[in-house]
Amino acid sequence: MSDVKPPPSAASPGALSVQTLNKRADFLRAASARRVPMPAFLLQARKRAEGEAEGIRVGYTCSKKVGNAVARNRAKRRLREIARAVLPSQGVPGWDYVLIGRREATATRPFTELQDDFARALAKVHQ
RNA sequence: GCGGAGGGCUGGAUGGCCGCGGCGCGACUUUGCGCAGCAAGGAUCGCACCGAGGAAAGUCCGGACUCCCUGAAGAAACGGUGCCGGGUAACGCCCGGGCGGAGCAAUCCGACGGACAGCGCCACAGAGAACAGACAGCCAUGCUUGCAUGGUGAUGGUGAAACGGUGGGGUAAGGCCCACCGGGGCCUUGGCAACAGGGCUCGCAUGGCAAGCCCCACCGGGAGCAAUGCCGAAUAGGGACCGCGCUACGGGGGCUUCACCCCGCGGUCCGGGUUGGCAGCUGGAACGUGUCGGCAACGGCACGUCGAGAGGAAUGGUCAUCCAGAGGGGUCCGCCCCUUGGACAGAAUCCGGCUUACAGGCCCUCCGCGCAU
RNA sequence: GCUGCUGUAGCUCAGAGGUAGAGCACUCCCUUGGUAAGGGAGAGGUCGAGAGUUCAAUUCUCUCCAGCAGCA
Numbered sequence: 042m043s044d045v046k047p048p049p050s051a052a053s054p055g056a057l058s059v060q061t062l063n064k065r066a067d068f069l070r071a072a073s074a075r076r077v078p079m080p081a082f083l084l085q086a087r088k089r090a091e092g093e094a095e096g097i098r099v100g101y102t103c104s105k106k107v108g109n110a111v112a113r114n115r116a117k118r119r120l121r122e123i124a125r126a127v128l129p130s131q132g133v134p135g136w137d138y139v140l141i142g143r144r145e146a147t148a149t150r151p152f153t154e155l156q157d158d159f160a161r162a163l164a165k166v167h168q
Numbered sequence: 169g170c171g172g173a174g175g176g177c178u179g180g181a182u183g184g185c186c187g188c189g190g191c192g193c194g195a196c197u198u199u200g201c202g203c204a205g206c207a208a209g210g211a212u213c214g215c216a217c218c219g220a221g222g223a224a225a226g227u228c229c230g231g232a233c234u235c236c237c238u239g240a241a242g243a244a245a246c247g248g249u250g251c252c253g254g255g256u257a258a259c260g261c262c263c264g265g266g267c268g269g270a271g272c273a274a275u276c277c278g279a280c281g282g283a284c285a286g287c288g289c290c291a292c293a294g295a296g297a298a299c300a301g302a303c304a305g306c307c308a309u310g311c312u313u314g315c316a317u318g319g320u321g322a323u324g325g326u327g328a329a330a331c332g333g334u335g336g337g338g339u340a341a342g343g344c345c346c347a348c349c350g351g352g353g354c355c356u357u358g359g360c361a362a363c364a365g366g367g368c369u370c371g372c373a374u375g376g377c378a379a380g381c382c383c384c385a386c387c388g389g390g391a392g393c394a395a396u397g398c399c400g401a402a403u404a405g406g407g408a409c410c411g412c413g414c415u416a417c418g419g420g421g422g423c424u425u426c427a428c429c430c431c432g433c434g435g436u437c438c439g440g441g442u443u444g445g446c447a448g449c450u451g452g453a454a455c456g457u458g459u460c461g462g463c464a465a466c467g468g469c470a471c472g473u474c475g476a477g478a479g480g481a482a483u484g485g486u487c488a489u490c491c492a493g494a495g496g497g498g499u500c501c502g503c504c505c506c507u508u509g510g511a512c513a514g515a516a517u518c519c520g521g522c523u524u525a526c527a528g529g530c531c532c533u534c535c536g537c538g539c540a541u
Numbered sequence: 542g543c544u545g546c547u548g549u550a551g552c553u554c555a556g557a558g559g560u561a562g563a564g565c566a567c568u569c570c571c572u573u574g575g576u577a578a579g580g581g582a583g584a585g586g587u588c589g590a591g592a593g594u595u596c597a598a599u600u601c602u603c604u605c606c607a608g609c610a611g612c613a
Contacts (some may be wrong), residue, residue, distance in 0.1 A: 063480045073453075100480085108227090111513055117485085118188090122485050125187070152485065 059128050062100030062137060068127070071139040078160045081146040081155055083121060084162040085139040097132040099124050103142035116142035119138045119152070131163050138163075 062068065068128030091099075101120050103113040120140045132138070140159075150158075 061480085068480095102480095109513075114481095114514065118484050122187080126485090 043069050059124070059132070060096060060097050060098045062139065067098070068100055068102065068135060068139060071137050075166050077165050078161050079158045081143055081150040081158060083141040083143070084159070084166060085141070086163075086166045087137050088133075089135055089137055096134050097128055097136060097138070099138045099140065100129060101142070101163060103147075107142045107144050107147070112144075112148060115140070116147040119155065122152075123156050126153075126156055127159050127163065130158055133167060 061070075071085045071087050074085060077084045077086075101117050101124075103116045103120075105113075107113050107116050120142060124138075124140065128138070146157075
């Protein structure tokens with residue numbers, strides 16, 4: 042807040058832009074690629090073909106198995122929050138990521154641990 | 169003080185830091201006209217404001233609003249409602265009253281019309297389960313002394329239920345007679361009505377089930393915002409059947425006419441394509457306060473307020489302090505310290521209800537018991 | 542979001558207001574040298590849950606709870 046920088050002249054594409062997945066086909070393709078299980082979520086990821094889309098894309102899945110509407114929304118929000126915190130620095134452009142919530146665990150695991158889990162899962166999926 | 173009944177309100181608070189959705193303004197940027205600028209857009213940035221519930225839930229009722237069908241109304245069919253009166257846009261909801269039941273009471277509960285309009289069912293047991301009839305028994309008469317005829321329905325056993333109940337008198341026995349209770353009919357008084365009170369009369373014509381069919385009264389056309397309308401893109405410029413036109417128009421062969429072919433219009437179905445945008449989309453039978461009418465539900469009037477509009481779907485993450493709550497410890501009994509920790513649950517066209525889920529907290533009214541006065 | 546449908550034995554399904562059944566599967570026995578088939582016997586059920594009507598409810602009525610479909 043100290044120095045108000047002038048408005049950016051152009052929307053910076055590339056590493057910093059994170060888009061949200063919302064097509065069923067994208068989810069299906071990601072599901073058939075690599076997956077890394079974690080105590081509070083499951084990460085699926087795939088490297089897109091050339092020219093398909095730009096930047097990092099991420100999707101969230103919380104099915105009815107997670108719980109009622111309140112539990113599902115809460116899990117989705119926490120997943121969004123860790124993605125916002127971790128992906129700009131540790132995500133790789135050209136990849137699609139899908140985060141899948143788990144019952145109880147996604148909502149109750151301490152936030153810092155959840156964040157560390159995600160960082161470790163990303164490292165593992167990139168190898 | 170203890171126990172209980174009814175109703176209402178509330179559904180953690182404050183502040184950092186980082187984020188999300190909407191709308192407005194500004195910046196930046198794209199496109200078009202054109203070049204002062206204007207219009208439309210943007211997945212970017214900044215600022216300001218707003219941003220879940222009492223149930224947003226279940227989708228059980230009732231509407232508004234759209235589309236479809238239909239000449240109007242009515243009937244039939246089907247479905248629903250069901251004591252009476254009122255409230256309401258409407259309701260299966262709410263209020264008041266009646267009747268029945270529970271409770272010492274406050275109060276609570278009740279699908280609560282009709283069983284002489286008709287049909288049906290009532291297993292097992294039992295003599296008999298519904299216009300009665302007679303297994304045992306009892307009584308009388310007859311005599312071939314254990315049978316016949318007649319009377320009786322008080323007694324027995326069965327059953328959920330047995331053609332009123334209890335008591336007394338009389339009789340061979342028995343509503344045969346009487347009293348009370350219960351019931352039917354008629355009249356009458358009060359009440360808008362449900363119904364209640366009173367009088368007279370009838371020895372008593374007579375189970376239950378209508379959440380069985382049904383009768384009576386009243387209500388209801390069908391589908392749903394994924395409705396529906398518009399724009400764009402893309403594919404096909406299709407196929408089948410029916411009806412109409414059957415050459416008046418267009419095209420073809422043809423000099424022209426007739427005739428023939430392609431075909432034209434409408435409807436239904438099938439096949440193929442698109443899963444984009446905008447509208448519908450939130451100011452309303454709205455909410456708050458006051459006042460008037462009404463026992464009340466509710467209504468009238470006046471003033472004030474604007475309170476989410478997403479679209480793979482926004483309210484979050486984290487930290488600190490406080491406030492309830494729970495556990496432990498200390499205590500000068502005022503309290504202090506540590507740990508833990510926040511019910512049910514998330515708008516999706518919008519309203520009125522019902523039902524179901526719910527940690528706690530606060531307030532009001534009333535009843536019973538105990539104590540004191 | 543809206544609209545339907547279904548819950549009965551381990552599985553697939555019947556069922557009428559009066560004692561819950563069928564087929565497959567399971568257990569035991571017979572048959573066979575042995576297995577399969579066949580025959581006989583047996584076990585297994587809060588009829589999804591809770592209220593109500595009825596003398597009596599799995600069945601009738603209401604309210605919940607699950608599961609499965611359809612609609613752009």
